[in-house]
Amino acid sequence: MQNPHAEYIEELLEGLNEPQREAVTHGEGPLLILAGAGSGKTRVLAHRIAYLIHTDQAQANEILAITFTNKAASEMRERVERLLGHATRGMWLMTFHSACARILRTDAPRLGYTRQFTIYDQADARRLTKRAADAVGVDPKRYTPAALNNQISAAKNQLRDAAEYRSTAAGPFEEMVADVYDIYERDLVRMNAMDFDDLLFRVVNLLELFDDVRERYTEMFRHVLVDEYQDTNHAQYRLLQLLVGGGRAPGGGEGEGGRPSYAGPIGHRNLAVVGDDAQSIYSFRQADIRNILDFQEDFPDARVVKLEQNYRSTETILSAANAVIANNRGGIAKRLWSELGQGEQIHLRGLDDEHAEARYVVGEIERLLDEGAARSEIAVLYRTNAMSRVIEDTLVRREIAYQVIGGTKFYERAEIKDAIAYLTLLANPQDLVSFTRIANSPRRGLGATSLARVISHAQTLDVPIWEAAASPQEVPGLGAAAVKALDRFMSTMHELRELSGEAPIAELLESLLSQTGYVEALEAERSIEAQGRIENLEQLVEVGREFDTAAAPGDGGLDVFLQEIALVADADTRSDDAGLITLMTLHNAKGLEYPTVFIAGCEEGVFPHSRALDEGGLEEERRLFYVGITRAMRALYLTYARRRAVFGASTIGLRSRFLDEIPAEVLDEPLESVFRPGLGSIGRRAMHGAGAGENGAAAPGAWREAARDPTGPVTAYRLGEDIVHAGFGEGVVTGVEPGGVIVVRFAADGSERKLMAEYAPLQRR
DNA sequence: ATCCTGATTTTTTTT
DNA sequence: AAATCAGGAT
DSSP states (O other): OOOTTHHHHHHHHTTOOHHHHHHHHOOSSOEEEEEOTTSOHHHHHHHHHHHHHHTTSOOGGGEEEEOSSHHHHHHHHHHHHHHHTSOOTTOEEEOHHHHHHHHHHHHGGGGTOOTTOEEEOHHHHHHHHHHHHHHHTOOTTTSOHHHHHHHHHHHHHTTOOHHHHHHHOOHHHHHHHHHHHHHHHHHHHHTTEEEHHHHHHHHHHHHHHOHHHHHHHHHHOSEEEESSGGGOBHHHHHHHHHHHOOSSSTTOOOSOSOSSSOOOOOOOOOEEEEEOGGGOOOGGGTBOTHHHHTHHHHSTTOEEEEEOEESSSOHHHHHHHHHHHTTSOSSOOOOOEESSOOOSOEEEEEEEEHHHHHHHHHHHHHHHHHTTOOGGGEEEEESSGGGHHHHHHHHHHTTOOEEEOSSSOGGGSHHHHHHHHHHHHHHOTTOHHHHHHHTTSSOOSOOHHHHHHHHHHHHHHTOOHHHHHHOGGGSTTOOHHHHHHHHHHHHHHHHHHHHHHHSOHHHHHHHHHHHTTHHHHHHHHOOHHHHHHHHHHHHHHHHHHHHHHHSOTTOOOHHHHHHHHHTOOGGGGOOOOTTOEEEEETGGGTTOOEEEEEEOOOBTBBTTBGGGOSTTHHHHHHHHHHHHHTTEEEEEEEEEEEEEEETTEEEEOOBOGGGGGSOGGGEEOOHHHHSOTTSOHHHHHHHHTTOBOTTSOBOTTTTHHHHHOTTSOOOOOOTTOEEEETTTEEEEEEEEETTTEEEEEETTTOOEEEEETTTSOEEEO
16 A cells, blocks of 8 residues: 655655664654754754654644744744645644743643733842842842842752752751742742743643643643753653653553652653753753763663764864863763865964954954855854953944844843833733832832832732732822822723733734833933834834734734743844854854854853853863854864953953863964963064964964974973873873873873873973 | 932853 | 942932
8 A cells, every 4th residue: 555645755754864764764652862963953853743744643733842942943843844845833843931831821720820920031030039038038148139049940940849948958058048939939929920940840730730631731742852852951851751651660650659750650652852962051050961861761662863974064173072072971972973074174263362352253254254255154152141242342343244142132121121011010910020110110209118018018918919009099108199100000001901902912012102101201311222222112012013913813812922022032033144143152052053153262261161160060161162163064263362351350361171172183273372472482483473464363374383393392282192201101192181281191001191291201203 | 209329249151 | 341239319
């Protein structure tokens, strides 16, 4: 019997290599795809989804596919639709957080929330944590709300609620956090609100508490696929187990047993995960690399597919990446290879300070553009958002168009948050955070004292803040002026609430901004800044208009709009506009690729970051460096600055230890990069000699021979260099550590010794 | 209630 | 260097 789709399926598998094919055509049961960087995992995922639908193993609406960003999700959806030739409405293709918000929009009432619950972002969560900390009497100098909230967030991501946290709290600090956690949690519930972590946690609660709900979703999602599995946290792990069943001890108990055994309820176990342990970079967000490392223990019958052929980068770039990651212990052995040829060497430059670094980067960008490169082919990556500024300044000066991903996000701008807070209060009258945000914005004479009175009145009566504010004359101690101001404010809000039932979002926003006097107040300022804010608000109205036209019928409510924009990540706003250079942190670059990549700020303390250097942090920093390197397709530039302004003060920086983990033969590093200024006549002569390039950098390769000259002054030894020691004989450099220490393995007895490069009797051979 | 000023803090990384 | 915050003046 000929399958009518046979040719189509053949077409679907065309151009895939053997392991990719295996992953795509794998049928039921657990599947682990270990996908090295650039090995075509997005492609495999898209093809697998299309394959499942084509072979009738699943309908589109029976698939749950989790990606790391909304942007990745919509790109994936496009790919799948192109493969299938038709739309995929009904397929759940989104982030963990979006999927959870969507589940909760249906089922949150089971847990005592309304469907209009508010999602608080990190800033809101911190504000609420501060309130809780104040109530507990925490010394705000010793413990910042951010630090406290991080503790709470970490607990939630491990599915530990306030009571559980208290029961295991050890020491006074954790006791105190437990107190804060209690109040914070109580406030959230009272305000019908959830933070980001709650979205996951509450869905886990929902599925654990209500068998009927769990069954509904397990039956609904016959196939679950997860991208970037190495960066899932415990809550996400548990969620997956509840959805697909199984986990440890397949066929084991009904799941009601002890907690620490993760045996979930019995399910179809159709879980396909894709990831790369070498790219795990979110442990600060409680991502647990063990989720991917232990997958085969969780599912002993899992099919495991390794994708090691890289279709993205040159061999030069890959050998750098492989050499760097080899310095980490453990991990799943992989060796990326590619057929794309050696390509050009990796450009490594040391510059005097961050301004020189920016000038060098932008100078090279200009050169590349002159040679015909498109701006969209170039990305500049850095460790921290603050580092974008200097580069931005330089780009502006040279009039090169760029986009910055991250940093101050659109939805975090004060005016945008205000406008959204108005909408949020209309949807959720219990939302105290939104109320306090907008009650006096624009100024209407409602100061902190008056607001505190209204709030405490609402809390004594245990009624929503909206209700308490609606009858200001009943608030004890409220001055006559304040009563009047509140009265006016609330009558506007009541009018808007009427409107919110029927009007489209864009219209509601527009009337809100005019009726509350918000835009008027900005216009009155008559400043450029205020004008910018007004433009931002216009942009927000535009977002609303797009939502109005795009939203599926019956799914276009205010609550849906608010919950959607609460989960917009900045990475989602990345434009593919061919006319823009892209600037972003290394974290934001995950999953992306560019023909030319710059990694700036390769200095000790910056990258690896000084605050990451304790417990195991170094390996994660190295993975981050690995992620950065493997973003590059053809050209990679690494730069560091010998001096850098940190907090306005100039600081001396040493080149990153990661640079010395890259094999010398793939690097193109001019001499004056290696020699620190004033280190001797040869260094200085090099500066004058071979013709310093436009930005003070010598022409590539000019002094490479000199750098190898064994009689020259001590230069940094690099990984893999062959040396001769006067006492121990021949050996090879197997490690380079900061402080001029190198590790050498000697051929004679195979021993490894640490030596001071400068003083040991060493020679290159 | 609002504005001004000086002190303090900020930089990991993000859904 | 810039942003936020507390305290005090208006």
